[in-house]
Amino acid sequence: MSGITTVTVKLDKDVAAAARDRAHDGKLQRVVLSAEDRWFTHGLPREEAARIRAAWRAEVERLRTTGELLDTLDVLAAFGVRAELRARGWDHDWPPLPPEAPAENGRWPGSRDKRFTGSLTLRLPAELATRTRAGCWDVSKAAVAELRRWRDRNPGTVRDVAELHLYEQHAANITTPGDIWRAAIRHTLTTTPSGIN
Numbered sequence: 001m002s003g004i005t006t007v008t009v010k011l012d013k014d015v016a017a018a019a020r021d022r023a024h025d026g027k028l029q030r031v032v033l034s035a036e037d038r039w040f041t042h043g044l045p046r047e048e049a050a051r052i053r054a055a056w057r058a059e060v061e062r063l064r065t066t067g068e069l070l071d072t073l074d075v076l077a078a079f080g081v082r083a084e085l086r087a088r089g090w091d092h093d094w095p096p097l098p099p100e101a102p103a104e105n106g107r108w109p110g111s112r113d114k115r116f117t118g119s120l121t122l123r124l125p126a127e128l129a130t131r132t133r134a135g136c137w138d139v140s141k142a143a144v145a146e147l148r149r150w151r152d153r154n155p156g157t158v159r160d161v162a163e164l165h166l167y168e169q170h171a172a173n174i175t176t177p178g179d180i181w182r183a184a185i186r187h188t189l190t191t192t193p194s195g196i197n
Contacts, residue, residue, distance in 0.1 A: 002125075002126065002127070003125075003126040004123045004124065004125065004126060005104070005123070005124050005125075005126045005128075005129035005130070006121060006122070006123050006124075007105065007121070007122050007124060007129060007177070007181060008105070008119055008120070008121045008122075009077075009119060009120050009122060009178060009181035009182060009185065010114075010116035010118075010119050010178060010182075011116050011118055011119065011120065011181075011182050011185060012116060012117055012118055013117040013118030014118070015118065015182075015185060015186070015189070016118035016119065016120050017118070018189050019073060019076060019077075019120060019185050019188070019189065020073065020120075022070060022076060022188065022189060023070060023071060023072055023073045023075075023076050026069055026070045026071030026072070026075070026076070027071045027072070029069060029071065030060065030069060030071045033059075033063075033069075034056065038052075039052060039055075039056050040052075041053060064079070065079075067079045067083075067188075067191065070188060073120060073122060074122055074123045074124065076185075076188045077120070077122040077124060077181070077184055077185065077188070078124055078125060078128060079184075079188060080183075080184030080185055080186075080187040080188040081124065081128055081132060081180060081181070081184040082128065083184070083187050083188075083191070084180055084183045084184045084187055085128075085131065085132065085135065085180070087187075088135070090131070090132075090135040091131075093131075094131065094134035094135055094137075094138050095134065095138065096134070097130075097133060097134055097137055098137075101133070101137045101141075102137075104129075104133070108136070108140075108144070108174060108176040108177070108178075109144050109147045109148060109151075109171075109174065110140075110143065110144070110147050110170065110171035110172075110173075110174035110176070111174075111176055111178065112171065120185070122181070129177075132177050132180050132181075133177050135175075135180075136174075136175050136176055136177050136179075136180065139175055140173065140174040140175050140176075142173070143170050143171075143173035143174045144174060146170045146173075147167070147170040147171060147174070150163075150166060150167055150170060154167075
């Protein structure tokens with residue numbers, strides 16, 4: 001699967017600002033790296049200049065993949081999502097999402113309104129976004145079913161404390177894509193860039 005999936009992650013505005021700052025620092029780092037003599041092409045024959053430009057693009061891609069260069073929010077987020085999926089043991093294929101799974105950008109049962117003050121719009125590789133949603137669904141489907149049954153038994157406003165506690169128990173067992181996106185951003189903000197100074 002190729003392509004891009006756009007997601008909006010709700011988070012604290014301070015975290016969103018820190019992510020933007022981290023990406024800005026990465027852009028500055030890329031400029032500094034591009035000024036190294038080995039990437040200089042002025043006055044070179046066209047074929048040699050093309051080879052050097054191709055090597056530069058490959059080097060940028062290598063640095064992005066290893067997390068040494070997080071120069072856009074999209075690169076920062078994708079690196080963080082891959083790391084988060086790896087940490088959870090989710091970096092593998094999952095069964096396809098069934099029709100009853102929440103829509104691509106839909107609200108998941110058990111999502112909490114945590115009154116986030118900020119957001120980031122991210123463009124992720126479609127395969128990565130799909131893997132994340134499939135992992136969330138697979139580990140949460142039993143709790144989602146319980147929560148849907150709970151709602152059927154409790155339509156409208158619920159004031160019974162025991163029922164609300166039961167709702168919270170089910171909701172706590174649901175991992176939403178938003179949980180993964182936020183964890184991914186936190187991961188990149190707490191990871192020290194390696195390799196390049």
